[in-house]
Structure formats: C-alpha cells, structure tokens
Amino acid sequence: MFRLRATFRSLREVDSSVQKMFSAVTLLVLIQATTTSQLGIDIDIGGSLGNWENLQRCPPATKARGFIIKVEERLDILECTAVTAIKLLCAYPNSKKVVAEISSTEGKWGQWGSPLWCPDGELGAYTLKLEEKQILGGDTVVNNIKFLCTDKRVLTGNGGTGGKYVSWSVTCKTGICGIRARRREDGAALTDVKCECC
Structure with missing residues (x-):
C-alpha cells in the first residue's frame, strides 16, 4: 500500500x-x-522627439502594394525639406485597385506626390532619409523614404535631397500591412516611422 x-x-x-x-x-x-x-x-533610428500616432492597418486579405508621401519643401536656409505624411495603398494581390489608404495623420503643410507601386508583390522593407534641422536645438526629421518591394524593386519617394539614408529595416517576407508615425509636437514633420508585417 x-x-x-x-x-x-x-x-x-x-x-x-x-x-x-x-x-x-x-x-x-x-x-x-x-x-x-x-x-x-522597426528601424528604431529616427528622431526621438514627438508623439507616436496610432497604428493603421490594411483591411483583411489586402497588403500595402504602393505608397505616396506629402512633402513640405525647404523655405529658407534654416529649414529642411520634410515629409509631413505617408499613405500606404492597400490592394489585393496582383491588383493596383486601391481598396484602402492608411496613413499617418496629415501634416498642415506640403504637397502630395504621385503614387508609386510595386510591379509585382508588396512593400516588404523600408529605409528613412533623415536630416538634422539647422536651427539651434532642432530635431531630426524624415526627409524621404524608400521601400523595397518583395519583387526586389526599390521605390523612392519624392522627398528632399538633404540628409542620409539609414540602414534598411528587416524584410517582411509576407509584405507590409500597417504603419504608424512619430510627429513633431508642432504637428508638422514626421520624425520616425514604423511599419508592421502582415
């Protein structure tokens, strides 16, 4: 027992x-x-100032196949060209019909460029061009953005020539489906961007 x-x-x-x-x-x-x-x-190397906005995601079964940016041009030697908004264009596979546009909140200034599309595949990775503001105590702002498509095509936004591109993010093999941005407290330029894999 x-x-x-x-x-x-x-x-x-x-x-x-x-x-x-x-x-x-x-x-x-x-x-x-x-x-x-x-x-x-997340590249995690953008500017440190500003507030992060809420994550925006493509509708189910769609992915980001293109993008468009809004740019504020340089006004004087003390300022730099800056990206004030980014839209990702969500579509079904093998289609360029936009199902939804997801974006950071739109900055007050700037002009929208032309849409850029991946010929085949989706947006898969990205890199930011960052430029230090020239005025005393200025912060780093996003001056342009590049996306690498899953078909290996590189798409370059219509941002400014100043600044330097940082290292590429890790590639989302299943494509990018979400975006969030950090914006300066005055509501103008973006200082950092994060994209979410599908």
Whole structure:
C-alpha cells in the first residue's frame, strides 16, 4: 500500500513538472514570436522627439502594394525639406485597385506626390532619409523614404535631397500591412516611422 501511494505521488510530481515545462516552452515561443515581429517592422533610428500616432492597418486579405508621401519643401536656409505624411495603398494581390489608404495623420503643410507601386508583390522593407534641422536645438526629421518591394524593386519617394539614408529595416517576407508615425509636437514633420508585417 505504501509503495502504491508513493507511485501515485511520483506520477503527480512528474505530471506537474511536465505542465510547468510546457508552460515555459509556450511562453518562450510567444516571446520569441513577438520579438521577431517587432524586429521586423522597426528601424528604431529616427528622431526621438514627438508623439507616436496610432497604428493603421490594411483591411483583411489586402497588403500595402504602393505608397505616396506629402512633402513640405525647404523655405529658407534654416529649414529642411520634410515629409509631413505617408499613405500606404492597400490592394489585393496582383491588383493596383486601391481598396484602402492608411496613413499617418496629415501634416498642415506640403504637397502630395504621385503614387508609386510595386510591379509585382508588396512593400516588404523600408529605409528613412533623415536630416538634422539647422536651427539651434532642432530635431531630426524624415526627409524621404524608400521601400523595397518583395519583387526586389526599390521605390523612392519624392522627398528632399538633404540628409542620409539609414540602414534598411528587416524584410517582411509576407509584405507590409500597417504603419504608424512619430510627429513633431508642432504637428508638422514626421520624425520616425514604423511599419508592421502582415
């Protein structure tokens, strides 16, 4: 009888250990998946000032296949050209019919450029051209943006010539489906951009 109770106790201990191990593995997988997703959408090298806007996502079954940017041109030597809004054009695969436009909130100034489309595939990665404002205490602003399509075509926005491009983001192999932007507190230029993988 004593041996039987000991056996049952051992089985319970083994079962409890298995459950703890399974929970730990599940948690590790979730953390890894979340971390991988975050690494895949964020360059994390833009300006540090301003507020992040809410994430905007394409409708289900659509992906970002093109984009368009709004640019405020340089007005004097103290200012720099700046991107004041970005729209991603959401469409179904192999289609250029826009189902939805998702964007950062629109800045007060600037003009919209022409839409740029991936010939095949979707937007898959991006890089920002950043320029330091010339006035004392100025912050870094987004001067232009490039997208790499999943078909390897590079699309360059109609931003300014000043500044330098930073390293490319990690490629979203399944395409880009979301965007959020950080905007200067005066509501003008963008200082950073994040894209979300599908």
